[in-house]
Amino acid sequence: MSTTTVAAPLTNSLTAGKLPKYSAVVVLLASWLVTAAVFLIVQLAGISTSFNVAGTLFFGTVLYCIAIYLLSYFVEGVRKAKDRLVTALVTAAFVIALLPLVSLVATTVINGLPAFLTPTFFTSSQRNVVGAGGGALHAVIGTLFITGLATVISVPIGLLSAIYLTEYGRGRLARAITFFVDVMTGIPSIVAGLFAFALFSLLFSDPGIRFGFGGAISLSVLMIPVVVRSSEEMLKLVPNELREAAYALGVPKWLTILKVVLPTSLAGIVTGIMISISRVIGETAPLLIISGFTASMNYDLFKDRMMTLPVFVYTQYANQGTDTQAYLDRAWAGALTLILIVMLLNAIARLIAKLFSPKLGR
Amino acid sequence: MTTTVARDSIRAPQRAGDRVFSTATVVAGSLILAVLAAVAAFLLVQSLPAFVATPADFNGDAANFWAYVWPLAFGTLWSAFLALLIAIPLAIGIALFISHYAPRKLAQGLGYIIDLLAAVPSVVFGLWGIGVLAPLLQPFYTSLVEWFGWIPLFAGPVSGTGRTILTVSIVLAVMVLPIITAICREIFLQTPVLYEEASLALGATRWEMIAMAVLPFGRSGIISASMLGLGRALGETMAVAMVLSPSPQVIFQLLTSQNPTTIAANIALNFPEAHGTGVNILLATGLVLFVITLAVNMVARVIINRRKAFSGAN
Numbered sequence: 001m002s003t004t005t006v007a008a009p010l011t012n013s014l015t016a017g018k019l020p021k022y023s024a025v026v027v028l029l030a031s032w033l034v035t036a037a038v039f040l041i042v043q044l045a046g047i048s049t050s051f052n053v054a055g056t057l058f059f060g061t062v063l064y065c066i067a068i069y070l071l072s073y074f075v076e077g078v079r080k081a082k083d084r085l086v087t088a089l090v091t092a093a094f095v096i097a098l099l100p101l102v103s104l105v106a107t108t109v110i111n112g113l114p115a116f117l118t119p120t121f122f123t124s125s126q127r128n129v130v131g132a133g134g135g136a137l138h139a140v141i142g143t144l145f146i147t148g149l150a151t152v153i154s155v156p157i158g159l160l161s162a163i164y165l166t167e168y169g170r171g172r173l174a175r176a177i178t179f180f181v182d183v184m185t186g187i188p189s190i191v192a193g194l195f196a197f198a199l200f201s202l203l204f205s206d207p208g209i210r211f212g213f214g215g216a217i218s219l220s221v222l223m224i225p226v227v228v229r230s231s232e233e234m235l236k237l238v239p240n241e242l243r244e245a246a247y248a249l250g251v252p253k254w255l256t257i258l259k260v261v262l263p264t265s266l267a268g269i270v271t272g273i274m275i276s277i278s279r280v281i282g283e284t285a286p287l288l289i290i291s292g293f294t295a296s297m298n299y300d301l302f303k304d305r306m307m308t309l310p311v312f313v314y315t316q317y318a319n320q321g322t323d324t325q326a327y328l329d330r331a332w333a334g335a336l337t338l339i340l341i342v343m344l345l346n347a348i349a350r351l352i353a354k355l356f357s358p359k360l361g362r
Numbered sequence: 363m364t365t366t367v368a369r370d371s372i373r374a375p376q377r378a379g380d381r382v383f384s385t386a387t388v389v390a391g392s393l394i395l396a397v398l399a400a401v402a403a404f405l406l407v408q409s410l411p412a413f414v415a416t417p418a419d420f421n422g423d424a425a426n427f428w429a430y431v432w433p434l435a436f437g438t439l440w441s442a443f444l445a446l447l448i449a450i451p452l453a454i455g456i457a458l459f460i461s462h463y464a465p466r467k468l469a470q471g472l473g474y475i476i477d478l479l480a481a482v483p484s485v486v487f488g489l490w491g492i493g494v495l496a497p498l499l500q501p502f503y504t505s506l507v508e509w510f511g512w513i514p515l516f517a518g519p520v521s522g523t524g525r526t527i528l529t530v531s532i533v534l535a536v537m538v539l540p541i542i543t544a545i546c547r548e549i550f551l552q553t554p555v556l557y558e559e560a561s562l563a564l565g566a567t568r569w570e571m572i573a574m575a576v577l578p579f580g581r582s583g584i585i586s587a588s589m590l591g592l593g594r595a596l597g598e599t600m601a602v603a604m605v606l607s608p609s610p611q612v613i614f615q616l617l618t619s620q621n622p623t624t625i626a627a628n629i630a631l632n633f634p635e636a637h638g639t640g641v642n643i644l645l646a647t648g649l650v651l652f653v654i655t656l657a658v659n660m661v662a663r664v665i666i667n668r669r670k671a672f673s674g675a676n
Contacts, residue, residue: 083567090463093455094472097543100536101479104490111493160390168384169391177391179663180398186590186659187652188597190626191401194648198404207641221397228394254383282483285599285626289633310485314600317489328493335486342481 019075024084027068032060061092105339112336115329125307126295132326136334138297139312145301146212146291146308147281150219155273157220158227165228166235167257184225192218193286200290210292212306218286223276230272234265267356274349278342284310309338401652409646411639419639421632422610431647433610437622438651440614441527441602442595445534449595450588453539457546462572473547480540488604491533492525496605499532500524503617514614521619525607528616533601538591545590549583550576582665589662593655596626603627625651 036056043051065088073081115121118135125138161181165174196218201209238261246256262269292305293315316331412427424430460473500523507520557575566574577584608623608631623631629644636644 079567079570083569086569086572087463090455090459093452094459094464097452097456097476097479097536097539100490100495101475101482103494104482104486107490107494108486157390157393160387161394164384164387164391168387173388173391177394179667180395182663182666183656183659184394184398186593186597186655186662187401188593188599188626188655190597190599190629191405191648191652191655194629194645195401195404198408198645199400202404202408208637221401224394224397252377252380254377254379257383278481282481282485284483284485285630288630292634310483310600313485313489314604317492317604331489335483335489338483339486342483343478346478346481 017076018080019072023071024068027071028061028064031063031067032056035060035063061088064088065092108332108336108339111329111332113333115326115333116336121330121333125297127297129295130321131323132329134330136309136312136330136337138294139307139309139334140337141297141299142212142291142306143281143309145299146215146219146287146306147277149213149216149301150223150280151273151277153216153220154223154227154276158224158276159231159269161224161228162231162235163257163261165232167253167261181225181228184221185229187222188285189218189222189283190285190289192221193289195221196286196290210290210305211303212291212298212301215287215291215306215308216301218290219280219283222283222286223280226276226279227273230276231265231269234268234272235261237268238264267352270356271349271353274345274352278345278349281345282310282338282342284314287311288314309334309341313338402649405645405649405652409642409649411642412646415639415643419643421640427643427646430643431625431650433612433622434625434628434647435650435654436612437527437608437610438596438624438626438654440622441531441534441624442592444528444531444616445538445595446588446592448532448535449538449542449591450584452535453542453546453587453591454584456539456543457550458572458576460543460547461550462568462576473544476540476543478540479536480544484537484598484600485604487533487537488601491529491601491605495533496524496529498524499529503528507617515616517615518618520617521607523607523619525605525621526617526619527606527621530602530606530621533605534595534598537598537601538594541594542587542591545587546580546584549580549587553579582668586662586665589658589665593658593662596624596655596658597651598624599626599630603630 038059039052039056065085068088069081069085072084118133120133121135122137122140124135126134126136127138161177165178168174169177193215196214197209199217200211200214201207242260242264243256246260247253251259287308288311291308291311293311294305294307298304298306313331313334316327316334320327415427417423417425420427420430422430456476460469460476464472500521503524503526504520506516507518510516511518553576557579558571561571561575562568602624603626606621606623606627607619608627609620610623610628611620613620613622625647629648632640633644
């Protein structure tokens, strides 16, 4: 396709038997116009009441695939025709994937803003609230506490394991850890919650145990493998020359790691940690099981049920009271808050990675 | 001038700091293995009562644990299978678009946009599925049943709410899409440029180049990416729990209001109210789910690792 784009003289055998460059765009617009005309006729005939935009774009794109294939088949031959068809399909696949993302973000913002903007949403809990009003402060606090504790547990374990894998690990143990860390990334989140529940209900012999600490433990199970994987990748990027230079100066290995390897890869590690936090902060299922839900504030991780944002969204949706709209509004507002937090974490992570990554001289 | 230094004297001195530090890292690493073992062990211990539970302990009319868990396991596998059926072709298309079709400068940004899908919490997907997707698809389902009802999969009566297993599978497909896409993209980018240039130089079109050089090279990568996606789809909880209107039974129809539910969704819906042996039964179904996903993930990782060994990637 792109091989013969030289400005052609009057007759050029190289571009003979080829569709002109603009043909794809023209055919696409033409097929949209044709389907738009068809749908307009349908509307004027009174079969449907409104103009079907989605249908126009969808069937227009299908028509484009057929039209460009046939056109190219008769002008350029079957091989080129197939190539054009695949190009159209691959591009369509990408656009299709964008649709749910756009729709999801748009719906969340539109449905979430009304309750999100009420002054009480971030200043009060749901205690004694029936119907409209109230807020999600208890859920925000719970999410911060539980995710914070999960981070405090996961980061040292994950980071030390990553150091073991890159700096010390040889042989069978290292291979086993690498393998099972990868396997652990695939543990369903609800299984992590069940694990925490099974563990603590045995330990405290309380068959109905619910508390925030258990939620932090279950989130750690999900978070540790992500931290290990990302930190390991970052530590591997540290050039060996730096380590060798430190050894040559007589620096002990542990000091080399602490003072040379870790500072060099710090930006990448922090980025990885931020991204792993954004992964677990939206987890609902494990917290629903081990931390439970409540309408009141709870600042004690080791006692009583503790609300979190994802569970807040779920319970507002699942246990709608008589004023259905108020509950739905709060659910969407909670979802909006969650998405904002996750996006913010991701953005900060990328910013850190961009600003502080070591310049490796390339 | 011959200095005969004894072997022992040039060995590095063992410092206390070194020993503490290396021990700490070994302990942390081993802790991960211990946690995985503990997950299996505690689930197993807590689910033992479920295997000897009497019919009275089960919701519904299951005679024993296996009769109870079978429809759930079926629903889990069936919804994950449908989700992958939708997601894999799309993901390969997207990955090809990003790696071989999109302009170079845009490619990374486009990949980041797809990755954003992975960052959306599953509970938000659940809200979206039930608030937007299900009502949107319901009229489409109605006409599908009208026209294609003679195909057993699309047999009626159509669900009035759109909360069917097909809607769930579409939501699941959207959720696993970024995982499969990310891995496929990496693998496609690793195709040796020489292969690609050679086939282009021989006169291949772009699609022929992809079919002859990129896809054969990435085949095992696509398989393992799909299996990782499968693992995610099997364990996904909230989206299924919120979107599906469940009735635990083995049923293949996609569009009716009778839908098989999944293990994870069943646990999430019933756990808050469960007590006594009911809790143990739910824990036991969780163990079944854990074993299934563990097996899927291990197979996927073995395939990835084997491929890594001969391609020299990483």
